[in-house]
Amino acid sequence: MTGTAVVIVFLVTTFLMILIMILVWRCHWILVLLFTGLSLIVECTYFSSVIFKVDQGGWVPLVIAGAFLIIMYVWHYGTLKRYEFEMHSKVSMAWILGLGPSLGLVRVPGIGLVYTELASGVPHIFSHFITNLPAIHSVVIFICVKYLPVYTVPEEERFLVKRIGPKNFHMFRCVARYGYKDLHKKDDDFEKKLFDNLFMFVRLESMMEGCSDSDEYSLCEQQTQQSRDTFLNNNGNTSSPNMDSTISSLDSIVALKYPPHVNISIRSSAQVSSNTEVDELEFLNQCRDAGVVHILGNTIVRASRDSRLYKKIAVNYIYAFLRKICRENSVIFNVPHESLLNVGQIFYV
Structure with missing residues (x-):
C-alpha cells in the first residue's frame, strides 16, 4: 500500500x-x-x-486517489462554469453609456471597489448590484487580481489602470498582477498603492490629452515622464506645485518649432488639462475621505432542474461543500470586514 x-x-x-x-x-x-x-x-x-x-490491499490507495480525482474534477468544473457565466454575461458598454453619468441612480459620496475575475468588461455582478439597490458610489473601481506564471512582479508594474466610459462617469478598471511568489494577502498597503497609481494615471492622462499630433508625441512623452517622476517623488500628493514649470517648459520648447498662434493653442490646452486634472484629483480625494467600500461578488452555482442525478450531486452538494470550506474571497484579498459588502447571485448550469 x-x-x-x-x-x-x-x-x-x-x-x-x-x-x-x-x-x-x-x-x-x-x-x-x-x-x-x-x-x-x-x-x-x-x-x-x-x-x-x-488483491493484497493495493486497491485502497487507488480508491483514495480516485476520490481525490473526482473532487478535483468537480472543483475545476464548478469554477470553470462560474467563470464562463461571468464572461458570457458581461455588461455591454452601450448599456452603461445609456444610463448616463449618474448610471440612473443616486451617486453617493465614497469609492466602491468592485472585485471581479474579469480583466476586461463590466461584470454582471455590477448590473445585479445597481438593479437591486437605488444608489452607487461616486467613484467605482473594478479590481481584478491576476496571478501570472512568473516568479514575481515588480512593484512599479503591479497595477494597470484604465478608464471606463467618459470622465464624468468616474469609473476605472485596475488589474493587480502578482507572481506565484507574491502574496496578495500580505500586501498591507494594497489600498494605498492602488490610489497612488490611480492618481498617477489621472495625471498622465491629463498630460497626454493635448498630444494628438505625431510631432507632439515625443515632447509630451518627455513631459509625461517628468510628471510621473514628480508624482512618485511626492508620494502620490494630489497637489501639483511643478505644473506651472512644466507648462513653461512646454511653451519654451514648442516655440522653437511652431508659430506663435500654435504655441498659444497648445498652452491653452495644457492649462485646461491642468485645471481638469486638479479638479478630478480633488474629487477623488474627497471621495476617498468619504469612505471606501469593498464589494465582493458571491456567485452560487446550482444544477438545473432537468440535470441528471450525478450532476446534481456533484454541483449542489460536492462543489457547494468545497466552496463552503474554502477560504473566502475577503480573506484572500485581505479586505477589512468593517468595509465589506457581499453581493450574491445564483445561476444554473
Missing part, C-alpha cells in the same frame, strides 16, 4: 513538473520530453509492481 501511494505521488509530481517546465521555465521541448521519458520509466516500473498486489 505504501508503494502505491509513492507511485501516485510520483505521477502527480511529474505532471506538475511538466507544466512548470512548459509554462514557467519555458524549457525546450526536447528537454521536456527527456525528463518525461525518464520519469515515466521509473514510475511505470513501480506502478506495474503495485498492480500485481491489488
